[in-house]
Amino acid sequence: MFCCVKKTRTLELSSLCVCVLTVAAVTTGHGNGAAPKPFVGILNTTEHRVQLKCEVRGAAPKPRVAWQDSDGNILRAEKPQVSHRDGCYHITLLTTVTRTMTNHFLCVVTQVELSHVTEEEIHVPGAAPKPFAGILNVTEGGVLLKCEVPGASPKPKVEWQDSDGNLLPAEEPQVSHRGDLYYITLLTTVTRTNTNRFLCVATQEELSHVIHDEIHVPGPGPVTVVVPAGSYIILPCSLSTQESLGQKRFDWKKDDQREVFVYDAGLHFNNGLPGQDELFRGRVSHFADRLQFGNASITIRNTRVADSGDYTCAFPLHQRETCNITLLVGAAPKPFVGILNVTEGGVLLKCEVPGASPKPKVEWQDSDGNLLPAEEPQVSHRGDLYYITLLTTVTRTNTNRFLCVATQEELSHVIHDEFHVPEQLFESCLGVGVLIAAFVCGVFSVVVLIALSVCVLYITV
Known part of the structure; x- marks a missing residue:
């Protein structure tokens, strides 16, 4: 049903638009851009914390997005990533959680103007922390x-x-x-x-x-x-x-x-x-x-x-x-690493060393131990402890594995965390999927899945 023209991208997108709009005509459930059910997932897991991601793929008017625990308490989250395309808002909200008695968390999307609330729940497995x-x-x-x-x-x-x-x-x-x-x-x-x-x-x-x-x-x-x-x-x-x-x-x-x-x-x-x-x-x-x-x-x-x-x-x-x-x-604890953003130029990784004294040296390395270029460290000082954040942008390697290493020579202390960037994040099809999702803003998430399926077909044909 969904066709991909391998060599002619213009024709490919035209065909997709016809197919997707046909589906949209029968699957649109809210109209007026009411937010579809959000997509939630685990972005990264460390010994003590789990980074969760919530995506709202197309809504108008702009919804309020929040992470909550199972008791309904609002959780602290990073600044929302918001884009506006063809009259619709696309929002991504990240939060980092620790284990609770239930390990259940909710992403809640609210549009007061439409009296519309939708949510999605995720259960974080209670993987054993470091003994x-x-x-x-x-x-x-x-x-x-x-x-x-x-x-x-x-x-x-x-x-x-x-x-x-x-x-x-x-x-x-x-x-x-x-x-x-x-x-x-x-x-x-x-x-x-x-x-x-x-x-x-x-x-x-x-x-x-x-x-x-x-x-x-x-x-x-x-x-x-x-x-x-x-x-x-x-x-x-x-x-x-x-x-x-x-x-x-x-x-x-x-x-x-x-x-x-x-x-x-x-x-x-x-x-x-x-x-x-x-x-x-x-x-x-x-x-x-x-x-x-x-x-x-x-x-x-x-x-x-x-x-x-x-x-x-x-x-x-x-x-x-x-x-x-x-x-x-004051020995540096194990760093916390995760994906901050995905761009055409590569994947932006973030490393946090949350509290150490004396001040550690923080570096990004590839899996062979080679030093990677990074942005200037962001350093804050609270009481006797240093809090350090270091960003780097990486591209595909033979392993796609990267390490954030914290070193305190005064204590003879070295600790690191390793992160694997999924191969799919380096694929160029990501932009195509986003484009199609924006074009059919307001329809059920099944349309987004269709777009992603077409993108996969385009790559593998």
């Missing part, structure tokens, strides 16, 4: 490691592996279920290997999704831990004798003066014991269920750059035993 791996305890028998997968659906399989990929024995997983999401904790005890590196791996076969976190267990001597701001960190410390600390005292200090956490025979800073430094109030806790094993480890939540320093844990009744840890906060 958190940390040291829970150190004993003569080995090092107790803890892995947490904080919210995933469907239920992931969680395993500990050594650096060669060999499966490690572990305790029974601790599993809780909140809403649609599973929260899993897995403990294992490891001994020294040739690398002292271990991986916690979360696998969701239904989503073809595998993600891991790696931890390096330091050898004897001072321990240095490097973490991003806003993260969760365990400072490990235990008595070598493994005797119970339930009726004893231990005292964590920062830089030998600031009181971080004190436990004294059941009393501590979280149940009424006074004296905690204001910097740490409400952010530090211990492991009550591990006291019986001599474990004095603590956690610090929502880490800040000001937390950086030297930490010591002392036992007044065991003066020869202390734990010494250096904490460095």
